[in-house]
Amino acid sequence: QVQLVETGGGLVQAGDSLRLSCTASAEAFSTYTMGWFRQAPGKEREFVAAIKWIGDGTKYADSVKGRFTISRMNERNMLYLEMNTLKSEDTAVYYCAARKRGSPSALMKDYAYWGQGTQVTVSS
Numbered sequence: 001q002v003q004l005v006e007t008g009g010g011l012v013q014a015g016d017s018l019r020l021s022c023t024a025s026a027e028a029f030s031t032y033t034m035g036w037f038r039q040a041p042g043k044e045r046e047f048v049a050a051i052k053w054i055g056d057g058t059k060y061a062d063s064v065k066g067r068f069t070i071s072r073m074n075e076r077n078m079l080y081l082e083m084n085t086l087k088s089e090d091t092a093v094y095y096c097a098a099r100k101r102g103s104p105s106a107l108m109k110d111y112a113y114w115g116q117g118t119q120v121t122v123s124s
Contacts, residue, residue, distance in 0.1 A: 002026040002113040004096050009118030016086050016122070022079040022096035022115060030054070030074040033099050035111055036081045038092035038120075045095070049081060050104030059104035063089075088124040093117040 008020040026032060035050035049070035050059045058070055069082040079096055097111035105111070 002032065002098050004098060004113055004115035006094060006096050006115045006118040009094060009120045011121045011123065012086055014087055014122055014124045017082070017084045018086060018120060020081040020083065020094055020096075020118060020120070022081075024077045024079065024096075024098065026077065026098065026113075029077040031101055033102050033104055034070075034072060034079045035097045035099070035104065035106075036070060036079075036094060037097060037108065038090075038094045039117075040089075040092040043092075045108060047106035047108075048094070050106065051079070052104050053101050057104055059106060061106070083120070086120075086122045088122050091120060091122050093119050 003025040005023045031053050033053045036048040037045050038048050039045040047061050051070045067085045071080045095117045096115045098113040099111045
């Protein structure tokens with residue numbers, strides 16, 4: 001069983017930066033491919049970024065490519081999402097997710113474990 005807790009959300013202005021963290025209570029965290037998803041009010045949850053369990057393979061949604069960076073620190077069971085040049089359309093609840101091994105996937109169904117989310121609000 002994997003438990004995920006996101007932190008770091010908040011209210012920022014357009015153009016600001018924010019770093020989200022996800023703490024995983026999982027044995028062998030390094031064997032989990034991790035992802036970030038988000039859900040804006042009235043919209044479906046969508047993929048943001050993912051990072052492979054081994055090596056440094058990453059995947060990004062086109063809407064965040066070049067602005068967001070996903071990273072992980074396996075020795076601390078931590079996942080991060082560095083968000084720069086934030087826009088009002090980045091406003092959403094951000095969720096981290098985990099899947100046992102596998103490639104960095106943009107599909108929600110590929111992830112077995114989910115956190116409760118952290119709210120990010122970007123004012124314009």
